[in-house]
Amino acid sequence: MPYTRVPIINRFGIISTSYHEELLKHSAKNITKNTIEKPKKALLITKEFIKKFNDSENLEDERLLQDQARKMLFRCKRRLGLSSLGVGKHVDIPAAWIEAIYLAQCKGEIQEEALNMLCASLDHASLHCSHLSTLFFIAESVLYRICCDASQKSYLYSSEIKLIKIGFLTFLRLFVYHLYGNLEGFETHLLRLQPYLFALYFCEDTYSKYPNILSIISFMKMTGEVICFPGISETHEDTDTKQDVIFPGMNREERGRKIETENEKVNSKPYSKRQEVSHLLWHCIVVWSCVQNQTTQLNEVLEHLLKHKKQLQKKFCLESILCFFILGDAAKLNMSCLKIFMNLGKDFILSCISPQKQEENKDDDPSWEWIIAYMYITVLGDICLHATTSILRKIAYTGFYEHENTSKYLERKNIKSMEPMELKEANFLDLLTYFSSQISDNCCQLIWTVYYGLIYNLVKMIRELYGDEKQDGLRNLLWKILQRIKCDEKDVRILTALDVAEAELNSTINPFIGSTVKAPGNNIFFQYIGHKVAYVLSKLFLSPLGPSSLLLKRSEKEQKMMKYKLPKDFQMEKKVIRIFSRERYPQKELVRPYPDIIARADMALKTLIDKQWEKEQLIRLKEEKKLLTQKKKQKRKEELEHYQAMMKRREEKIHKTTKPYELPGLEYSEPMTSDRSSNDPNKQGTCIA
Structure with missing residues (x-):
């Protein structure tokens, strides 16, 4: 066969043969080399990364790891949806919570920012079925850090305070799931929390000087007792009695040693789905539902609420805290709710300080009283800052007697010089004035802890108001009061509140610098959790029942915004967890304490109104008929009088008594009545003589 020779074209010009061979080898290597590059590794938060971040000493490595951690924070912030309050297609809350709790193990600024992000997300995120397992993980991590690390240190750190606030929000959400009956199937998670809950008893002495932390520790402890030991919490109210049931014949130290070995032997009731709440x-x-839907039944419900104000007791301690959060969220929108909220706080505080109550507390533990009072102050501080109108904010702070309370506090020369006064209202300034006059070395725990909480929240309120030009007046007033307290107060317990609040907020701010300075991204108050909890519990206890339904459906736009894609790791948990979709019990066993009664009352009221309206309509029609007949009679009478007057004037002018249509010389006679009604023409007309 013939063959053709392919000509070789030298594209490199005149080069040597050795260099030409090197070029050919280089091109052959490039052809055989795999040109597909491997994808970059994703930023994964692992134990090795955290260990390298905390132990690195080289400056270049620190910068590289800091840059990677910063990128992880940005990704976590986007998944949490902090700018959109946890709403959007990009939101993946369970995975972001896990990333944030891992990043919180890194030291320095990364830890502070991760804790701030996690606390803010737990405050405003909605409750969903995919959150439960992640919440248990956060609860276990927080308890481990508190019991095994934070409480062992000799100093109090700002990250420690933020971590405890995260624990409060986590256990508050778990308690709501407990009321829903959704903790069934999580017995292993509850069992793992038990040793840490027992260890919290030993942490109370560590935080006894800090009521802001001790109140949260006590709340976490009480919530853990309810969800982990339902049988024991129902039968025994005292804490020592509960421990005696679980660890009989052991003192406090022996219980701590036997926790890990004996926690699996705890005998408790099986988890119950149905949970009843206080009236x-x-x-x-x-009340919250009435405010949200603007119903007319609000005043009646508020009157009924005041009848049950005595249920602020130890038996309903956790529910009382929920009451203040839910009613406080309604008070941000409505003046009547704010009055009732302050009335409840005033009556509760005065009842706890009364001499009779002080004698009863000698034998009993009064810790639950100051915890509820402290939570009331926390919610009141949130209302002072985040109420919808300026009038509500002023009343929450200065009360209805604004000028009197403000001048009375600022004009006195010394805080201690003022004689004990009466508590007229439970607004912020009135409480501050009242407890400043009651504070002493031998005062009860409730007095100094509540006064501590007032000073603590006062500093936080001033910090949040920096940069807000619309509230310069309130900020200046708070700053004057704070400076007065710093000059006059000498109690070390109260001055500790100033140091703790400023340490939690990372640094002090000079009040004379420009208003462009803003507070750091720290969740100072629990601003949204009351609304989220109230919405969820309203769906549980106020299910729609025809015309008595106090709830309205969400708009389609809001429902679409709330949807987000769940990660693959949490798709399997949908088969086990049923959040917000309770099983339908038979009609006899269905626990609905009040909605059925309200439904029947509404229907009866509606029928009564309809019947009354029909009666009024009939009476109105009869009156209109009578009025119409009277008008006709009056009109006929006026026409007759007019005719008679006209005939009289005619007679006077022409001197004749005949009618205008009569002819003289003829006699006329009117026909009979029977003839007028007849149709016969022969019987009608006049009879001519």
Whole structure:
């Protein structure tokens, strides 16, 4: 066969043969080399990364790891949806919570920012079925850090305070899931929390000087007792009695040693789905629902709520805290709710300080009283800052007697010089004035802890108001009061509140610098959790029942915004967890304490109004008929009088008595009545003589 020779074209010009061979080898290597590059590794938060970040000493490595951690924070912030309050297609809250709790193990600024992000997300995120397992993970991590690390240190750190606030929000959400009955199937998670809950008893002495932390520790402890030991919490109210049931014949130190070995032997009731709540909490939920839907039944519900104010007791301690959060969220929108909220706080505080109550508390533990009072102050501080109108904010701070309370506090020369006064209102300034006059070395725990909380929240309120030009007046007033307290107060317990609040907010701010300075991204108050809890509990205890339904459906636009894609790791948990979709019990076993009664009352009221309206319509028609007949009679009478007057004037002018249509010389006679009604023409007309 013939063959053709392909000509070789030298594209490199005149080069040597050795260099030409090197070029050919280089081109052959490039052809055989795999040109597909491997994808970059994703930024994964692992134990190795955290260990390298905390132990690195080389400056270049620190910069590289800091840059990677910063990128992880940005990704976590986007998944949490902090700018959109946890709403959007990009939101993946369970995975972002896990990333944030891992990043919180890194030291320095990364830890502070991760804790701030996690606390803010737990405050405003909605409750969903995919959150439960992640919440248990956060609860276990927080308890481990508190019991095994933070409480062992000799100093209090700002990250420690933020971590405890995260624990409060986590256990508050778990308690709501407990009321829903959704913790069934999580027995292993509850069992893992038990040793840490027992260890919290030993942490109370560590935080006894800091009521802001001790109140949260006590709340976490009480919530853990309810969800982990339902049988024991129902039968025994005292804490020592509960421990005696679980660890009989052991003192406190021996219990701590035997926790890990004996926690699996705890005998408790099987988890119950149906959870009943106090009448006070139920009425608070109804009040919140009335405010949200602008119903006319609000005043009646508020009157019924005041009848159950005595249920602020130890038995309903956790529910009382929920009451203040739910009613406080309604008070941000409505003046009547704010009055009732302050009335509840005033009556509770005065009842706890009364001499009779002080004698009863000698034998009993009064810790639950100051915890509820402290939570009331926390919610009141949130209302002072985040109420919808300026009038509500002023009343929450200065009360209805604004000028009198403000001048009375600022004009006195010394805080201690003022004689004990009466508590007229439970607004912020009135409480500050009252407890400043009651504070002493031998005062009860409730007095100094509540005064501590007032000073603590006062500093936080001033910090949040920096940069807000619309509230310069309130900020200046708060700053004057704070400076007065710093000059006059000498109690070390109260001055500790100033140091702790400023340390939690990372640094002090000079009040004379420009207003462009803003507070760091720290969740100072629990601003949204009351609304989220109230919405969820309203769906549980106020299910729609025809015309008595106090709830309205969400708009389609809002429902679309709330949807987000769940990660693959949490798709399997949908088969086990049923959040917000309770099983339908038979009609006899269905626990609905009040909605059925309200439904029947509404229907009866509606029928009564309809019947009354029909009666009024009939009476109105009869009156209109009578009025119409009277008008006709009056008109006929006026026409007759007019005719008679006209005939009289005619007679006077022409001197004749005949009618205008009569002819003289003829006699006329009117026909009979029977003839007028007849149709016969022969019987009609006049008879001519």
